[in-house]
Amino acid sequence: MQFIKYLTLGVALSVGNINADANESIVDETQIETAKQLVQTALKSDLGFQIVESLTTEVGPRLAGSEAEKRARAWGKELGEELGFDRVSVEEFTMPFWDRGELELSLTSPYQQALYGTALGGAAPSKKNINADVVYFRDIHALMGVAEGQLKGKIAFVDGDLMVKSQTGAGYGQANQRRRVGWQHAERGKASALMVRSVGSDSHRFPHTGMMSKNDDKWASIPVIAISNPDADHLRRLHNLGKPMSVELSSSSKWKGEVNSGNVILDLVGSETPEEIVLIGGHLDSWDLGTGAVDDGAGVAITTAAAALISKLPKRPKRTIRVVMFGAEEVGLLGARAYAKKHEDNLKNHVLATESDFGAQTIWQLVSNVNSEANPLIDEIGKVLSPLGIVRGGSEVPGGGPDIIPLAAKNVPTIRLNQNGMDYFDLHHTPDDTLDKIDPEELAQNVAAYAAAIYLAADSDVDFRKPLP
Amino acid sequence: MQFIKYLTLGVALSVGNINADANESIVDETQIETAKQLVQTALKSDLGFQIVESLTTEVGPRLAGSEAEKRARAWGKELGEELGFDRVSVEEFTMPFWDRGELELSLTSPYQQALYGTALGGAAPSKKNINADVVYFRDIHALMGVAEGQLKGKIAFVDGDLMVKSQTGAGYGQANQRRRVGWQHAERGKASALMVRSVGSDSHRFPHTGMMSKNDDKWASIPVIAISNPDADHLRRLHNLGKPMSVELSSSSKWKGEVNSGNVILDLVGSETPEEIVLIGGHLDSWDLGTGAVDDGAGVAITTAAAALISKLPKRPKRTIRVVMFGAEEVGLLGARAYAKKHEDNLKNHVLATESDFGAQTIWQLVSNVNSEANPLIDEIGKVLSPLGIVRGGSEVPGGGPDIIPLAAKNVPTIRLNQNGMDYFDLHHTPDDTLDKIDPEELAQNVAAYAAAIYLAADSDVDFRKPLP
Numbered sequence: 023m024q025f026i027k028y029l030t031l032g033v034a035l036s037v038g039n040i041n042a043d044a045n046e047s048i049v050d051e052t053q054i055e056t057a058k059q060l061v062q063t064a065l066k067s068d069l070g071f072q073i074v075e076s077l078t079t080e081v082g083p084r085l086a087g088s089e090a091e092k093r094a095r096a097w098g099k100e101l102g103e104e105l106g107f108d109r110v111s112v113e114e115f116t117m118p119f120w121d122r123g124e125l126e127l128s129l130t131s132p133y134q135q136a137l138y139g140t141a142l143g144g145a146a147p148s149k150k151n152i153n154a155d156v157v158y159f160r161d162i163h164a165l166m167g168v169a170e171g172q173l174k175g176k177i178a179f180v181d182g183d184l185m186v187k188s189q190t191g192a193g194y195g196q197a198n199q200r201r202r203v204g205w206q207h208a209e210r211g212k213a214s215a216l217m218v219r220s221v222g223s224d225s226h227r228f229p230h231t232g233m234m235s236k237n238d239d240k241w242a243s244i245p246v247i248a249i250s251n252p253d254a255d256h257l258r259r260l261h262n263l264g265k266p267m268s269v270e271l272s273s274s275s276k277w278k279g280e281v282n283s284g285n286v287i288l289d290l291v292g293s294e295t296p297e298e299i300v301l302i303g304g305h306l307d308s309w310d311l312g313t314g315a316v317d318d319g320a321g322v323a324i325t326t327a328a329a330a331l332i333s334k335l336p337k338r339p340k341r342t343i344r345v346v347m348f349g350a351e352e353v354g355l356l357g358a359r360a361y362a363k364k365h366e367d368n369l370k371n372h373v374l375a376t377e378s379d380f381g382a383q384t385i386w387q388l389v390s391n392v393n394s395e396a397n398p399l400i401d402e403i404g405k406v407l408s409p410l411g412i413v414r415g416g417s418e419v420p421g422g423g424p425d426i427i428p429l430a431a432k433n434v435p436t437i438r439l440n441q442n443g444m445d446y447f448d449l450h451h452t453p454d455d456t457l458d459k460i461d462p463e464e465l466a467q468n469v470a471a472y473a474a475a476i477y478l479a480a481d482s483d484v485d486f487r488k489p490l491p
Numbered sequence: 492m493q494f495i496k497y498l499t500l501g502v503a504l505s506v507g508n509i510n511a512d513a514n515e516s517i518v519d520e521t522q523i524e525t526a527k528q529l530v531q532t533a534l535k536s537d538l539g540f541q542i543v544e545s546l547t548t549e550v551g552p553r554l555a556g557s558e559a560e561k562r563a564r565a566w567g568k569e570l571g572e573e574l575g576f577d578r579v580s581v582e583e584f585t586m587p588f589w590d591r592g593e594l595e596l597s598l599t600s601p602y603q604q605a606l607y608g609t610a611l612g613g614a615a616p617s618k619k620n621i622n623a624d625v626v627y628f629r630d631i632h633a634l635m636g637v638a639e640g641q642l643k644g645k646i647a648f649v650d651g652d653l654m655v656k657s658q659t660g661a662g663y664g665q666a667n668q669r670r671r672v673g674w675q676h677a678e679r680g681k682a683s684a685l686m687v688r689s690v691g692s693d694s695h696r697f698p699h700t701g702m703m704s705k706n707d708d709k710w711a712s713i714p715v716i717a718i719s720n721p722d723a724d725h726l727r728r729l730h731n732l733g734k735p736m737s738v739e740l741s742s743s744s745k746w747k748g749e750v751n752s753g754n755v756i757l758d759l760v761g762s763e764t765p766e767e768i769v770l771i772g773g774h775l776d777s778w779d780l781g782t783g784a785v786d787d788g789a790g791v792a793i794t795t796a797a798a799a800l801i802s803k804l805p806k807r808p809k810r811t812i813r814v815v816m817f818g819a820e821e822v823g824l825l826g827a828r829a830y831a832k833k834h835e836d837n838l839k840n841h842v843l844a845t846e847s848d849f850g851a852q853t854i855w856q857l858v859s860n861v862n863s864e865a866n867p868l869i870d871e872i873g874k875v876l877s878p879l880g881i882v883r884g885g886s887e888v889p890g891g892g893p894d895i896i897p898l899a900a901k902n903v904p905t906i907r908l909n910q911n912g913m914d915y916f917d918l919h920h921t922p923d924d925t926l927d928k929i930d931p932e933e934l935a936q937n938v939a940a941y942a943a944a945i946y947l948a949a950d951s952d953v954d955f956r957k958p959l960p
Contacts (some may be wrong), residue, residue, distance in 0.1 A: 079728045082604045091600060131558060135782075137552045138922060226695060227781070228924040252925040256782070259548045259926075312696070313604075313725070453607060453696040456721040457728075 048454035049402045056335065057474040064331055064470035070461040073101065074382075078313040079455045086308040086350035087119040087281040094306045098286035098322070098347045101478055105330040107288040107345075108338075115360035117350050120144055120229075120311060123274030125387035128249060131268040132260065139217065139249040140311060141275035142201060143233035143353060144157065144241040148273045150247070152214045156267040158257070162200040165207045166365045177269050180204050180216065181258055185223040189386065191443040197221045202235040205242040215245040215271055218255035221468045224448035227252050231309050231451045233353055245273040267356065281406055283307070283349035288326065290333050292480065294340035297370075300480040301344045301375040302329065303433075305425055312455030316446070320460060320468070321378035321423075322347050328379035328472035332480075339480035341373065348425040351379070352451075355424055362428035365490075372434045372474030374479050374486045377423025380441045381449075382460040384467045385412050387440040388475070389419035391430070392486040399484045400437065403475045407439075410471050415440065435486035439471050498844030518871045522950055526875045526943040533800055533914045533939035540666035542570065542792035542933040547782040547926045548876050555819035556588040556750040563775045567791070567816045574799040576757040576814075577709070577807075583753035584829035589613055591700075591779060596716060600737040600807075601729065604626065608686065608718040609742035609780060611670060612702035612822060615711040617742045621646065621714070625736040633668040634676045642680030646738050649673050649685065650727055653720055654692040656856065660912040664719045666690045669841045671704040674711040677745070684714040684740055688723035693917035696721050700778050700920045702822055714742040744863035745888040752818035756824045757795065759802050761949065763809035768837075769949040770813045770844040770903075771798065771941065774820030774894055781924030785915070789929060789937075790847035790892075791816050797941035801949075810842065817894040820848070821920075823892055831897035841950050843901045846892025850918075851929040852911040854881050858888035859954040861904040867930070868953045869906065872944045876908075879940055884909065903953035906948075908940050 037478075064070075077097060084094045095112050102110035122141050129135040130153060157173055159165040159180045180200045185193050208216035220230035229248045234241070249257075260267055286306060291297060304321020318476020324459045329345045350356035362369065374392070388407055390400045397417050404414035422429070422436030430436050449455045479486070533539075546566060564581050571579035591610055598604040599622060626642055628634040628649045637647075640827060649669045654662050669687045677685035689699035698717045703710070718726075729736055755845045761767060773790020777783020798814050814871060819825035831838070841862070859869045866886050873883035889904030891898070899905050918924045950953070 075728070078732075079732065081602075082602050083600075093602065129551075132549075133562065136780075136922075201645065225925075225927040227697065227925065228695075252923070252927050255927055256548065256925070259524050260545070263548065265549075311605075453605075454721070456694075456696065456725070458694045458721050458724055 027185045031084035048399050049482065050486060053478060054406060056468055059107050060331055060473040060477055061094060061410065061470040064359040064473045065466050067412065067466065067469065068462055070323045070327035070465045070469040071460065073326055074315055074319040074460060075318045075457055077322060078315045083310045084249040084306060084308045086307040086353045086356065087117050087283050091283060091307050091349060095286050098306060098425050101326065102286070102288035104302045106333055108291040111287045112284050113287060113364060114282050115356065116280050117356045119214065119278045119281040120183045120290060120353065121276060122276050122377065123147065123276060125247065126272040127356050128270050129267065130270045132265045137249050138227045138229055139247040140229040140231050141273050142248055144230060145234065145246040145273065145275045146243050148215065148245045148271060151270060153270040154214050154268060156269050156325045161359050163206055165204060168207055170209040170210055171212045173208060176213055177215045177217060177271065178208045178211065178213040179257055181217045181254055182219045184225065185221065185447050187223045187444050189442050189444055191380065191446060192333045194221065194447065201232055201248065205234055205244065205246045205274040206237050209242065209244060212245065215247065217247045217249055219246045220251055222251060222447050222450060222452065225251050226454065228452035228454050231311055241277065245271060247271065247273065260287050264365060283357060285349050285361050286347040288329065288345040290329055290338055290343040292340050293338040296342050297371050298373045299343040299344050299371055300341050300476055301346060301372055302377070302476055303346035303425065304350060304378050305357065307350050307352055309450070309451050311453040313457065315453060315457045316381045316449050316455045316459055317451070318379045320382035320465060324378045324465065324468040324472055327469045328476055331473045332477050339477055341480040343480050345475060351425055355427060358425035358428045364439040369429065370430045372429060374437060375422050375426045375429050375434045376437050376439065376470065378423065378468065379423045380443050381446040382465050383442040383445060383470045384439050385410065385439045387413050388416040389440060390417050390437040391413040391420050392435040393488045395483045396486045399482055402465055403478050406474050406478065410467055412471060412486050433488060433490055435488065437475065439475065441468065508599050511598055517868050518947060518951065522947060523875060526947050527923045529800055529942040529946055530879065531941040532933050535934065536573035536800065536938065537931055538799060539934045539938040540929065542795055543784055543929060544926055546788045546791060547784045552779045552782050553775060553777045555776040555822040555825065556586050556752050560752060560776050560818060564753050564755050567775060569797065571755070571757035575802055578758040579759040580756045580834060581753050582756060582829070583751050584825065585749050586752050586825045588747045588750040588781050589745050589822065590745060592616065592717065595741045597739050598736065599739045601607055601734045605859040606722045607696045608697040608716040609700045610742050611700060611717055614703070614715040614742065614744045615712050616713045616745045617684065617740060618743045622739040623683050623737060624740050625901065627730040631673055634673060637676055637680040639679055640681045642677060642682035645682055646684045646686060646740065647677045647680065647682040648726055649687045650723055650915060651688045654690060654760065654916050655693065656692045656913050658911050658913055660849065660915060663690065663916065670701050670717065674704050674715045678711065678713060681701045684716065686716045686718050689717045689720055690721060691916050691919060691921070694720050695928060697921035697923050699701045700780055701891060706808045710746065714740060716740065716742065724845060724890040745921050752826060754818050754830050757798065757814040759798055759807055759812040761809050761811040762807040765811050766840050767810040767842045768813050768840055769810050769945055770815060770841055771797050771846070771945055772815035772817060772894065773847050774826065775816040776819050776821055776861045776921050778821055778896055778900065780920070780922040781922060782926065784919050785850045785924045785928055786920070789851035789934060791935065792940055793847045793937040796938045797945055800942045801946050802937070808946055810949040814944060820894055824896060827894035827897045831901060838898065838901045841898060843906060844891050844895045844898050844903045845906050846894050846936065847941065848892045848894065849910045850915040851934050851937070852914060853933045854879065854908045854910050854940045855883050856884040856909040857906065858884040858909060859886050859906040860889050860891065862957045865953045865955045868951055872947050875947065876940050879936055902957060902959055904957060906944070908944065910937065
């Protein structure tokens with residue numbers, strides 16, 4: 023990782039008089055000027071891209087709980103040290119490990135054809151090769167109507183529709199129902215296995231994996247397989263032609279007991295109120311099919327690079343800036359929950375939190391959920407970000423990112439720098455989530471926005487925290 | 492296939508006075524008017540799309556020599572009969588069968604990661620699991636310099652560059668060298684296996700298969716595997732970081748003896764000079780990874796639909812229009828060679844030939860290679876096609892399409908309706924060559940151009956044939 027150290031030498035900032043003209047306003051001129059210089063420096067820097075290139079190349083895919091995720095923690099720790107963070111630590115936790123195993127999947131009637139599929143997270147193995155007739159359901163609602171035992175000895179296939187591409191990712195939650203709960207209905211019908219149309223907006227021959235939901239603390243007891251959108255189209259056409267279909271399936275995915283995961287924590291210690299924490303981050307784990315460039319190597323890179331640029335200022339901001347590389351996000355926000363639990367007594371000092379976990383395209387909107395008296399500062403941040411094409415959105419928008427949910431639930435204030443998600447669900451959880459999908463200039467815009475926003479939040483006296491409800 | 496018959500009923504043409512005003516000019520007004528009506532009818536018809544949808548859905552992938560290709564011949568015959576062609580036949584031939592088998596491929600050092608690869612056509616199986624160090628070659632020229640025995644016990648990886656996207660597919664021939672002849676150099680080095688960067692312009696996690704070249708009538712004796720462009724990028728980055736790499740590989744692809752293939756021939760018999768043949772077509776076989784929608788279901792559909800629309804005219808054109816669905820194109824133009832051989836004595840009556848085999852995007856150019864005295868008619872055809880956005884290109888351009896090569900070599904005149912190939916090498920020979928990639932409106936533009944051009948050529952007295960050299 024030597025090259026990262028080398029590259030950061032070039033980006034030391036020239037601003038030397040931070041807070042020299044501090045006055046009574048919510049943010050002073052020098053702070054604004056420093057934030058603007060951070061934007062300019064970030065736009066010229068390729069540090070963010072270097073970080074995500076290093077993570078995806080030197081570590082590769084990083085399934086939650088795997089040996090690869092452990093190597094990623096070592097990578098994150100080394101990166102934090104090389105970049106000169108003041109404190110670097112790893113906080114481990116235990117989790118149940120689900121392994122994808124191997125899948126063989128093909129259409130066997132009306133003719134032999136390979137199907138491109140992958141097991142969904144939490145799926146059980148097939149006890150032996152399953153070769154069974156397919157029962158077609160147009161959508162999850164049709165499957166929900168299935169009677170007990172109605173699918174005995176069959177493979178259920180639940181179709182659906184291609185997700186519409188959108189800036190916000192609208193439609194994911196709804197489409198995701200077939201992935202999340204389809205298995206419960208297939209099991210009620212006593213199906214041997216379930217296939218679902220992938221949840222994605224692309225028309226490429228890639229399945230989209232992702233976690234299923236538990237039901238009464240139980241995981242699926244049958245194989246559950248997502249197939250690519252073109253494969254789902256194909257089965258739909260055969261169904262519409264009235265062709266009986268059968269599928270052969272063999273899957274070894276299964277739960278494999280407790281393992282270790284962990285969060286990597288990099289701190290820039292505040293110069294005046296170090297106990298107050300502005301938390302940013304992404305998640306270090308990825309699904310195993312791609313190399314987790316967009317989800318969420320990008321988020322790790324954006325937030326780490328932003329903090330690293332701030333660290334080159336002559337003086338640390340007043341508050342502590344904490345970068346958390348969360349472990350085991352994909353399998354149920356396990357790292358986020360572990361962090362919230364471990365730091366339970368100190369969450370009152372988490373003055374603001376946000377995560378980057380929606381890809382690597384440009385940021386277009388700043389939303390917040392802070393004490394209303396702090397909104398004028400968020401508005402000031404919005405003005406600094408405006409030349410980056412970022413508009414100020416709502417000021418009562420819950421969120422902050424998936425791994426921030428457990429913190430927000432404990433009253434930690436949040437902002438979010440919303441990224442353009444137009445292409446996100448083309449790549450999401452597929453083998454195609456690789457480094458080539460990231461545009462270095464778009465990534466640099468993200469780093470610029472985080473650097474400016476987080477600097478201004480961390481160097482402020484404004485209290486974002488809301489009174490406890 | 493009943494739906495095709497139903498749909499064609501709607502497109503019967505209203506022109507009733509063909510050749511009523513025949514005069515001394517190279518093409519008469521009624522012919523021009525009929526050709527223009529064919530264009531309009533074709534643009535409103537979805538017959539082409541219905542054909543390629545039927546082929547890809549009802550037959551699926553169609554590897555040369557396979558049971559699936561046999562089903563495709565039955566499909567083609569039935570289609571020709573339903574569409575009302577005057578003569579429908581299948582001409583079988585024998586060929587050696589290469590089977591892809593199964594491949595397992597992963598990076599094992601510096602860490603475990605699946606690689607997305609596929610065997611190249613003609614590759615040998617691995618005798619057992621191969622787990623070997625990788626020797627990196629920046630391009631095929633570097634591999635060509637390898638000394639005898641230099642790669643003993645190693646897996647060679649020949650990198651290269653992403654093909655530049657272009658309208659014409661320029662760059663394919665050159666890039667293709669690593670796929671065609673790489674194995675000969677790897678074998679000289681005594682490598683255990685060869686991996687090559689896929690020949691394609693996409694950055695998706697799909698390998699591009701394709702045939703290798705024989706050397707002195709011998710095929711490769713080692714496994715030869717194409718890996719996706721993002722995987723090749725990944726190996727390049729690891730190599731550039733100085734990381735030693737090893738790969739585990741197991742492949743069962745192999746030659747399996749002689750089998751049957753065949754060409755399907757659909758004729759509209761000429762009304763005045765039936766012995767003279769205007770030959771059009773596409774190839775019926777496809778690679779097995781996708782469903783052969785773009786390569787070359789589209790070509791079969793475009794040319795069959797164009798002839799079917801012409802068949803709805805009140806009178807057959809003067810010359811015979813022959814649609815050939817060639818077998819076994821992908822593995823060495825075997826159907827084309829069989830056709831040329833079988834019809835050797837009658838090639839003098841093949842007055843013009845052309846194939847559609849470059850995808851499904853719009854046609855932008857008409858080129859020809861005919862008797863110079865026939866150029867004015869080709870120019871007239873160009874004028875009729877002009878409203879479709881088609882320009883007249885060169886008049887001494889050899890070609891006509893891959894399956895026309897053996898005919899052109901025997902002095903059969905050719906034209907070619909060049910398609911926009913900008914996206915062609917994104918999909919070419921990948922699992923992603925599926926129906927969803929075809930835009931029905933672009934396909935209809937192709938049908939319109941073929942219908943008008945072939946009608947005018949077949950209803951003409953102009954002789955396209957050149958004197959024998």
